[in-house]
Amino acid sequence: MPLSVLPRTLLPLAFGLSVSTYALAADLVLPEGFSAKVFADNVGQARHITVSPSGDVYVRLNSRKDGSGVVALRDSDGDGVADKTEYFDDTDGTGIAYHNNYLYVSSDTTVYRYALKKGELKPTAKRETVIADFPRQRSHASKPLVFDGQGNLYVTIGAPSNACQKPDRQPGVKGQDPCPELEKGGGIWQFNADKAGQTFAKDGKRYATGIRNGLAIAWNASVNDLYSVQHGRDQLNTLWPDLYNDRDNAELPAEELFRVTANSDFGWPYTYYDTRTSQRVRAPEYGGDGKTADTSGKFGDPLVAFPAHWGPNDMVFYTGTAFPADYQGAALIAFHGSWNRAPLPQAGYQVVVQPMKDGKPSGPWQTFINGFAGKDGFTSPTAAEHRPTGLAVGPDGAVYVADSVKGRIWKIIYSGQ
Amino acid sequence: MSVFVVFKVVPLLALLTLAQPLAAQSAQAADGDGEAVYKKHCLVCHQADGGGVPNMQPSLLTSEMVKGDPQDLAFFILTGTAEGDGTGDYDNAMPSFPMLSDEEVAALLTYVRRAFGGLDDSVEIQDVADVRKAIAP
Numbered sequence: 001m002p003l004s005v006l007p008r009t010l011l012p013l014a015f016g017l018s019v020s021t022y023a024l025a026a027d028l029v030l031p032e033g034f035s036a037k038v039f040a041d042n043v044g045q046a047r048h049i050t051v052s053p054s055g056d057v058y059v060r061l062n063s064r065k066d067g068s069g070v071v072a073l074r075d076s077d078g079d080g081v082a083d084k085t086e087y088f089d090d091t092d093g094t095g096i097a098y099h100n101n102y103l104y105v106s107s108d109t110t111v112y113r114y115a116l117k118k119g120e121l122k123p124t125a126k127r128e129t130v131i132a133d134f135p136r137q138r139s140h141a142s143k144p145l146v147f148d149g150q151g152n153l154y155v156t157i158g159a160p161s162n163a164c165q166k167p168d169r170q171p172g173v174k175g176q177d178p179c180p181e182l183e184k185g186g187g188i189w190q191f192n193a194d195k196a197g198q199t200f201a202k203d204g205k206r207y208a209t210g211i212r213n214g215l216a217i218a219w220n221a222s223v224n225d226l227y228s229v230q231h232g233r234d235q236l237n238t239l240w241p242d243l244y245n246d247r248d249n250a251e252l253p254a255e256e257l258f259r260v261t262a263n264s265d266f267g268w269p270y271t272y273y274d275t276r277t278s279q280r281v282r283a284p285e286y287g288g289d290g291k292t293a294d295t296s297g298k299f300g301d302p303l304v305a306f307p308a309h310w311g312p313n314d315m316v317f318y319t320g321t322a323f324p325a326d327y328q329g330a331a332l333i334a335f336h337g338s339w340n341r342a343p344l345p346q347a348g349y350q351v352v353v354q355p356m357k358d359g360k361p362s363g364p365w366q367t368f369i370n371g372f373a374g375k376d377g378f379t380s381p382t383a384a385e386h387r388p389t390g391l392a393v394g395p396d397g398a399v400y401v402a403d404s405v406k407g408r409i410w411k412i413i414y415s416g417q
Numbered sequence: 418m419s420v421f422v423v424f425k426v427v428p429l430l431a432l433l434t435l436a437q438p439l440a441a442q443s444a445q446a447a448d449g450d451g452e453a454v455y456k457k458h459c460l461v462c463h464q465a466d467g468g469g470v471p472n473m474q475p476s477l478l479t480s481e482m483v484k485g486d487p488q489d490l491a492f493f494i495l496t497g498t499a500e501g502d503g504t505g506d507y508d509n510a511m512p513s514f515p516m517l518s519d520e521e522v523a524a525l526l527t528y529v530r531r532a533f534g535g536l537d538d539s540v541e542i543q544d545v546a547d548v549r550k551a552i553a554p
Contacts, residue, residue, distance in 0.1 A: 062472065139508050167499030169512045171458075238461050249461075339470040342461050382468040382476075404471075 033416020175285030310348030322397025451528025
């Protein structure tokens with residue numbers, strides 16, 4: 001497997017630069033003291049990423065590369081660049097997580113796991129099925145997964161539509177009421193973390209609902225709660241042109257960060273969160289006029305309302321100690337970048353940091369890593385050189401970022417004072 | 418104004434505007450209506466450059482259907498895929514656009530085939546009308 005990386009001669013330069021590594025490592029732009037190294041490149045169409053306690057990096061592929069859907073990467077000489085690569089698993093998907101000596105991976109319909117023996121990069125154990133028979137769906141079919149460390153595994157099941165219209169994404173069509181899609185999607189389900197042989201129907205417990213597509217999920221161990229960032233609904237203007245223009249659609253609705261507790265309901269598809277008025281409003285599919293607030297009191301509010309359509313694909317809480325104090329305990333969120341802002345310029349395509357304290361935001365979010373797209377002001381998503389889609393924290397406190405376009409994996413370190 | 422008439426004027430317009438780049442004149446001078454339909458209903462998913470969105474909505478630049486029989490494309494636009502079996506190579510289903518008139522669909526097809534398919538013919542309104550009749554006789 002060819003693994004092309006940044007020329008070795010340039011790599012030492014990537015360390016110790018105080019401002020950024022602008023001329024290196026795909027022009028990523030980082031705050032002072034941080035630098036990025038290309039840990040691996042062209043690994044395949046990356047989605048989520050995880051790091052084992054020994055520092056091995058595992059990347060889940062959305063589309064198999066040469067028949068394999070997981071890439072294992074090891075940096076055996078500690079120079080910040082992977083020097084050993086293994087491919088395995090004949091499925092593809094999004095979710096991947098290390099838990100209790102097992103590597104868990106998900107396809108769109110199944111969660112699997114491999115036992116990882118000490119020292120093993122590529123598992124020799126046979127694959128086990130942990131959860132089978134998730135509903136088959138076309139839209140939002142990814143199955144992100146996260147563990148709480150208390151015996152539970154959480155799996156996002158996205159809504160199989162944009163706004164519960166039938167047919168989907170059809171101009172002027174009302175939403176189904178009540179929305180039957182919430183029975184098997186549009187939420188987060190809880191399973192046993194350690195038991196093989198579960199099924200969605202028998203063993204899954206709907207933990208939270210009204211979440212359109214919580215592709216970014218993470219466990220915040222400092223307060224023992226689940227958090228998720230939702231991909232908000234699309235196409236307000238094309239579906240409801242009498243109520244919304246192009247600019248309205250580009251700016252609405254929020255991508256919402258939720259603190260997800262048992263039985264939370266965040267209001268999809270009946271409502272969305274308005275970034276301009278900072279309130280939850282009725283969706284046009286359910287009688288909304290683009291302005292009227294939802295007064296039902298049934299639905300939770302977001303902790304943070306991020307800009308519309310940025311596409312939050314992954315989130316981690318920074319549990320390391322290598323980064324500055326502001327980053328410790330903070331939520332890092334990978335925004336894959338928009339498509340639904342067209343015809344206006346696309347946006348997102350960055351990793352942000354949301355400082356957190358006691359489970360709540362302790363200050364405004366900021367751009368952490370930028371420059372993935374390689375340009376600004378473009379209108380077509382295919383113009384982006386890279387798009388961040390996966391995040392993980394290594395045992396040394398480094399952060400790994402995965403790119404969906406070229407399959408590049410960056411290692412982000414801090415060497416400032 | 419009949420779109421049909423506009424299309425018949427194309428060869429003359431083309432002669433008169435030879436100094437302009439071919440793509441620009443065919444997209445703007447001849448197909449104002451089709452481009453407007455594209456912008457209103459299609460651009461949000463398939464994007465201004467027709468490039469689509471990886472994994473979400475297909476590129477029209479590499480689409481066989483765009484370059485193929487215009488009646489197949491008309492059928493696809495009028496019926497969509499949202500009533501299909503819920504699977505596909507792309508995450509999002511294609512909505513149906515039966516609310517568009519035959520004139521609008523013909524203009525749209527002509528625009529899409531020229532701007533993204535590299536073709537220079539015009540789609541006849543009657544071809545679209547025949548497809549619509551075949552769907553719901």
